[in-house]
Amino acid sequence: MGACGCSRHSELSIPLDRASFGGRGLCYCRVAQTDLPAGASPGERGMWGSPRTELAGRRSWKGPRGISAFTFTLQGAANAGSGGAVPPSRWARQQVPAPLTQPGPPRSRLSYVEINISKARMAALFSTLPFADKSSLMMMMMTISILNVAVSVNNDHSSKNRETADVVSGNGSKPFPWDKMRLPKHVIPVHYDLLLHPNLTTLTFTGFARIEITVNQQISSVILHSKHLQITRAAIQRRMGNSHTEEVVMVLEYPPFEQIALLAAFPLHVGQNYTVSIEYSANLSESFHGFYKSTYRTQEGEVRVLASTQFEPTAARMAFPCFDEPSFKARFSIKIRREPKHLALSNMPIVKSVSVANWLVEDHFDVSVKMSTYLVAFIVSDFKSVSKMTTSGIKISVYTVPDKINQADYALDAAVKLLDFYENYFSIPYPLPKQDLAAIPDFQSGAMENWGLTTYRESSLLYDPEKSSASAKLWITMIIAHELAHQWFGNLVTMEWWNDLWLNEGFAKFMEYVSVSITHPDLKVEDYFLGKCFDAMEVDALNSSHPVSTPVEDPAQIQEMFDDVSYEKGACILNMLRDYLNADVFKAGLVQYLRKYSYQNTKNEDLWNSLAHTCSAGDTQEGQLQGDGFCTRNQQTSSSAHWTRREILDVTTMMNTWTLQKGFPLVTVTVKGKTVHLHQEHYMKGSDSSPSTGYLWHVPLTYITSKSDTVQRFLLTTKTDVLILPEEVEWIKFNLGMNGYYIVHYEDDGWDALISLLKKNHTAISSNDRASLINNVFQLVSIGKLSISKALDLSLYLKHESQIMPVFQGMNELIPMYKLMEKRDMDDVENQLKGYIVNLFKDLIDKQSWNDEGSVSERMLRSSLLLFACARKYQPCVDKAEEYFMKWKESNGTLRLPNDVKTAVYAVGAQTIEGWDFLFSKYRLPWFNTERNQIEVALSISRNKDKLQWMMDQSLLGDVVKTQDLPHIIVFVAKNPSGYHLAWKFLKENWNKLVQKFELGSASIAHMVIGVTNQYSTREQLAEVKEFFNSLDEKSSQLRCVQQAVEIIEENIRWMDINFEKIKIWLQNNM
């Protein structure tokens, strides 16, 4: 799963953007003024349901150090003193009998709270938290609560009158027995028995977790994760001969690390089995993770509630106490209690349902395979479903709210095809008997790969053949492909820790293209892959970027890993490796990797070793590699001396240069006769000269020339190298199809030769090569290697371009230039530039038909071009859109508009107050649900400031506009020349609410921070942005997205200082 942020220059965005293809939010970030609706974007994180740990309704007490303390007294349970009860005196340094707060049965035992954080412990905490804000940590520690629940022995966990509690002051001392954020390795969970009972009326749930553990060193406490759970009882069961004894244990909680400690009275010994059991209750989360509440409105207007889960990366601990790290894999037996009118879903199928009361059914799910906690899922809802079987007999079902069940068929068919494909491709059977795909009405990201129960935003799963756009079809197919790929990459084989998240996400992103290109050839997804690499490079070119594999520790840092570097760059370097090894060898290596590490966890090097071994068996002689694929081709291409060097098989060394260093190389090519001089350096924005980071990459170069269109290869491993061509050439083009993750500069007259080729005969090279030239030429302007006039010279050829990727890339480079000017009142040049771009694409715009005919790429191109043209007030387009809008309005919204031109029609209609109001009245209706995102785009293009403000306010309220749509609504408004001040103000004024809703470190926050500020280009704007973020606490001000935002604005300022006058002159000469 994941989230998405947007490129620096994104405008409203287009369907083709990065996020449209992936297991993440759909955030329409690339290209134009045009755009399709965001289907799913970084959603939101709500406020925690239960922000404190004390038991509801009880007094809390601020201790002498400001630390809350709670003491629970227990009543009932009379058999004190028998079999392993905790003698309170063992634990309480000072016993303080808890006074009764109300009359009740006599207490049979008392328990006590002790709180004391020693200075040494504080110091230890600080030292383990390199990035933590120390002042905020201090605050957290001040509110630390340590629960001391001492309970008399009572083996019946369902005992009704067991405990009530009072809270009294306590000032004992019981340090938390663990001082690291990562859990100790000496307790291993083996099996979880979970019983959950959500109450959809009171919006609370109770739970009982029984966890079988083994220990590999003698211990006296069990440390595990728990967050916002009110623990009412905890016990450790041990086997003594043939009998079991249960010891009720004291629980300490350490909220800053989201950990609890169960303190055993007697040590736990190596080699013995123990069972930890914990009873607890909590509120259903109001956010979008943990066990959370979601609501929807029926066609009749009734609001219904359901409960669903989102645990990745660190929220399983909000639903049940657990060892919440990906390497603690275990089996799960889940039971869920529900009302008879609801149904419950989980990872496994139901094996039986028992009636526990008239109004209560308990579903027992089959025991799961061994898996990580973040993949556990359960849903209680009134969903309906449709099902089909795959060829190998796996039952696939799509679940949705009842009113939308007729939109489930496309996803069902796609999922059947894709699961069949993966079973075949990986040669490893899907290990569960079923796969459910569920559309959740409130969802943060695009989708989530829970094993056997993948969950989706509605717009990521539901497709209406009558009403959905072409881009929706593409997006839904890709996201299902992504989540199903995870069933192997991620679920079967999981990264050891979140620092290697890319092993999950890079692979799933990459496999989307591999699978969909075969299962859905009509979508031609392979054409769009390079867009992922452009997007990744956008953030990877900044100093604030990070290596693909990066150390992380706390939940906010883990959240920040769900970014373009893990997803897009991860996918791009895998694609580069596949191109280098060849598809067969690459696939064989993957299969070997998946087989070898099934149900286990891996690191980077495990993958490289598997891939390297695939070929090395035959690697006895240099240049004599045997086998198919790469090994054979290696012989065939041995004419190049560099290609057959032994180090070619050193996959680990090569790939370490891509995963352990941030950024990417710029390769400069200088042709002198038949000699080609090569030079690599670190491409980094922010200065005219490249920084001396000393980074070197092993770059698998590919090239063609004017004399040969056979792809040649050359592995560049040094800073400079030379290759000799067989003959002199007119032009040379490197990085074929943008399969490599690097950009290329052609020195001397190298660019002129390519520009003249594009002007004379642009189809001599592929459309992806054209798109990559457009990208590279503008990248080189940013670092001062080329002048803007050279890049604009190249753009002139676009007048003859008709293919989607070069057109989109052209828009993606040109539109942001005037977007910067829009925020600085530079009307003259801004308008000239707008005129230039419209003129460039005018012929193509004029050719567009206003219907839904053609291939998916033709339809997406049409949709984006027409929205761009209408937004740019290109009269023929506006006239046509107005006419459509009038007719649609006259029909009271019943007229069927072509799906791919709807956004343009709505956008033009929303320019008047009446039109806007009419459109909004339709937005609210259930039967416009598939168009909601398109309407949001149109509404946010309005020039009316009150309307824009109202929309943002409504999305924060979350009633008529879903809060999950808030991040992209704010960003849309920020792209609007009438709205960018409002969006910035809104972000500042609501910062605390937004962070509460969406959580620090999340992609949603990053999307808003960058999306709102990335078109600023003045020193005043920079100062304002810096001032605001500096005024926040350290955790907020040090977010990576804040660093990115500042770097982007600095880069914009530099860029405008250097290029603005030159653009003005170039336009005067070329218009």
Ligand SMILES: [Zn+2]
């Ligand atoms: Zn994913």
